Amino acid sequence: MTPHDLTGSGDRTVAPGEIVLGLQGTVDYEIAWDREAIDTLIAEYGIEQGEIDAGIAVVDERTLLVSVLGFLATGVGGERHAASSEIVERFAARFPREITLGGTGVRAALVLRKLGIPSLLHLVSTDANVRRLLPDDIDYITSATHDTLDPHLIIQFRPGDGARVGDREYAVREANRLIIANDPPAANLVLSDELGDRVGASRVFLISGFNAIADEAILHRRLDEIRTVAARLPEDGISVYEDAGFHNAGFQPAVADAIGPAVDVFSMNEDELQARLGRALDLRDAAQIEDALRELRSRIPDPVLVVHTRYWTAVWASESRERILDRVATAADAGDATAAGRYAHGDDVTAADIDAIAAGPRQAESIAFASDLEARLGARSRVLPGFHIDPPSPTTIGLGDTFIGGLIGSLARASERILS
Structure with missing residues (x-):
């Protein structure tokens, strides 16, 4: 061949x-993993190790973070629904981002x-x-029939990306990605x-x-x-x-x-x-x-x-x-x-x-x-x-x-x- x-x-x-x-x-709002920003959010929301859950309903920025940490912990990629596009916009605004199709x-x-x-x-x-x-x-x-904007948050995980929750360190072993969106x-x-x-x-x-x-x-x-x-x-x-x-x-x-x-x-x-x-x-x-x-x-x-x-x-x-x-x-x-x-x-x-x-x-x-x-x-x-x-x-x-x-x-x- x-x-x-x-x-x-x-x-x-x-x-x-x-x-x-x-x-x-x-x-798409593409963001790369930013350890400092993630650690700041974990502290700001008081996330505890027992809460981490990739499947939690994403109803606000805190639950979005809990879900993201769940995917980080398991090392898999996936897609999640958010309750509103405003949640996506708020989270994405905390990171340098690239707008793509x-x-x-x-x-x-x-x-x-x-x-x-x-x-x-x-x-x-x-x-x-x-x-x-x-x-x-x-x-x-x-x-x-008219213009709409409902961005998809795309988080790229690369080997070595990680976060600390409580006394446990989570780190990515293989590259993957996560998608979170509300797209009527x-x-x-x-x-x-x-x-x-x-x-x-x-x-x-x-x-x-x-x-x-x-x-x-x-x-x-x-x-x-x-x-x-x-x-x-x-x-x-x-x-x-x-x-x-x-x-x-x-x-x-x-x-x-x-x-x-x-x-x-x-x-x-x-x-x-x-x-x-x-x-x-x-x-x-x-x-x-x-x-x-x-x-x-x-x-x-x-x-x-x-x-x-x-x-x-x-x-x-x-x-x-x-x-x-x-x-x-x-x-x-x-x-x-x-x-x-x-x-x-x-x-x-x-x-x-x-x-x-x-x-x-x-x-x-x-x-x-x-x-x-x-x-x-x-x-x-x-x-x-x-x-x-x-x-x-x-x-x-x-x-x-x-x-x-x-x-x-x-x-x-x-x-x-x-x-x-």
């Missing part, structure tokens, strides 16, 4: 409109642009930040009237963004609507669902039941896998991961499953999707190289950086793990060891989104017909 295969630089040029990326975008579709579009691949975005909210930060050559449609447009997820026609003329359709919905009736209505839209994808198109951290974990089964039969690829990262299964996993234990993936397959039987982690990516096809297994596996490897590029170079990553990573070594431990897990899962699986990179200041924000961008770019540039 050559670097050109990985970055999707095949012999096919993607035309505008062939990639449709949905269903929403965000305005986020959301799976948006970050996928941004990296596709770096690879010279056009795409069409579907948004549910816009404001001056979107118009200022979204490049003019990225096309979009929107269901928004995302919670309503109104679809543009144009979306069906655009999907009908596309080649690859990305579905994401159900995780912020809070009302069950709205959830089922949007799921019905998106199944109708997805059914308009041409016969030689392919549909991809990318999971996210659900604000209401109870909605995960309904989304899987509705979306699973309607898409060709159902993708998630390690945090989302563990959230769906309700337990922590040792990502280097092949027997444990086999059990986890078999349980996931029992819940989502139809599409190709893709689980992308920092160490490896597993691609596992059902019998009905076996014909696209190798095409999706090649695309997933492209996604891995693209995400690794962002991890190492952040927003400055280039196609040349991704090519260099793709041509480089794999993680030694992951090579053996991949072989073991693939043998356990059988002939309809491909397990891809991650790329070996060790940047001094890694970027942990938007890695899953960038992975999907690389995967979708590779699928769109495939010269052969993809029969979904």
Whole structure:
């Protein structure tokens, strides 16, 4: 497999409109961990060790801090709902911040642009930040009728970041990120009237963004609507669902039941896998991961499953999707190289950086793990060891989104017909 295969630089040029990326975008307040500011807040609010809880309801700045410390203590990433955007604004104001655009579709579009691949975005909210930060050559449609701003707080954890609560010191061992937001447009997820026609003329359709919905009736209505839209994808198109951290974990089964039969690829990262299964996993234990993936397959039987982690990516096809297994596996490897590029170079990553990573070594431990897990899962699986990179200041924000961008770019540039 050559670097050109990985970055999707095949012999096919993607035309505008062939990639449709949905269903929403965000305005992000990105902050880096500031030990002094965090310690000051812990003292100011009198946080005690017994209070630390990642799952606490975020109803004010104090509970936001308790939740953040809970994620710091466990070392995992995730997403949380805040009771209001004002809580996010107040906390973010205490730190140096960078305003960026986020959301799976948006970050996928941004990296596709770096690879010279056009795409069409579907948004549910816009404001001056979107118009200022979204490049003019990225096309979009929107269901928004007026400007709104409901920022997402993105906290980046890097190895060594920590805090002291009482007599205990907490420290991050591996890079990750946490998202906290209150986003009414995302919670309503109104679809543009144009979306069906655009999907009908596309080649690859990305579905994401159900995780912020809070009302069950709205959830089922949007799921019905998106199944109708997805059914308009041409016969030689392919549909991809990318999971996210659900604000209401109870909605995960309904989304899987509705979306699973309607898409060709159902993708998630390690945090989302563990959230769906309700337990922590040792990502280097092949027997444990086999059990986890078999349980996931029992819940989502139809599409190709893709689980992308920092160490490896597993691609596992059902019998009905076996014909696209190798095409999706090649695309997933492209996604891995693209995400690794962002991890190492952040927003400055280039196609040349991704090519260099793709041509480089794999993680030694992951090579053996991949072989073991693939043998356990059988002939309809491909397990891809991650790329070996060790940047001094890694970027942990938007890695899953960038992975999907690389995967979708590779699928769109495939010269052969993809029969979904």
